Amino acid sequence: MNYIKGAKLTYVGVWHFTRLTYRSVLFVLLLIGYIRYRFNYGHPLMMEIEKVPAIIYVVWAVFVIEMIARFFPSKYESPGCQKQFAQNYIKTGETEIKIPDNNATLLVALLWIVFNGIFGALRMTGVLDDGAMILLCSAYSVCDMICILFFCPFQSWFLKNKCCASCRIYNWDYAMMFTPLFFVSKTYTWSLLLLSVALLVRWEITFYRHPERFSENTNAYLKCENCTEKLCTHKKQLHKLWAQIEASTKERMKKLSNSEE
DSSP, X not given: OOOOTTOOXXXXXXXXXXXXXXXXXXXXXXXXXXXXXXXXXXXXXXXXXXXXXXXXXXXXXXXXXXXXXXXXXXXXXXXXXXXXXXXXXXXXXXXXXXXXXXXXXXXXXXXXXXXXXXXXXXXXTTSSOHHHHHHHHHHHHHHHHHHHHTOOHIIIIIIOOSSGGGOTTGXXXXXXXXXXXXXXXXXXXXXXXXXXXXXXXXXXXXXXXOGGGGOXXXXXXXXXXXXXOOHHHHHHHXXXXXXXHHHXXXXXXXXXXXXXX
């Protein structure tokens, strides 16, 4: 990956940060509401939210529009999800399809199911309520953007892909985000879950029918020089800043220790 010093944030990057902002605001408001109504008044969060259905309609509509947009090519979306479309397939002349992270996808899926199964069991036994599951979804939505913009554990620990553009499971994000909604029996929650699963199924069908679109070796669209996102440059800047902070902290602690001696 090439590092472009002083690279400006692209329009795709701006869209990512915009989503991070409003998803974070939503999570904070839900968390405050959950604590307030659950612990102070003993009321379920969902009961209070459903008193103002306009809130549900707006949030539901935002995520539905985001997901529907993923079914179509868009210059405002990441190459990570756009590589599935035929118009973004740029032949390299190579025929060998190389997707080194493909074998780890099953492991990621199993871990995600087991992890969320724990929360599901807690919901079914009454330890958690619908509000907690909604709050969990909101937390996932924020983590989704953190994975794209700052650090992705799936990339670093399991899939080992170079960046989001070559991520094998990029379009799994909404299905993973809305997994807890399986345990919330509401029309608006299950509609979000079903649409997210449809997005995932479409992605998987495309992968198995056209794997050449998902491999950098056969699709030049995934190469760094054709990237419209350039988020790797900002991630490197962030990692460099973090390393500098750590080094500075260690130096200060060393000086403080020597002065005390």
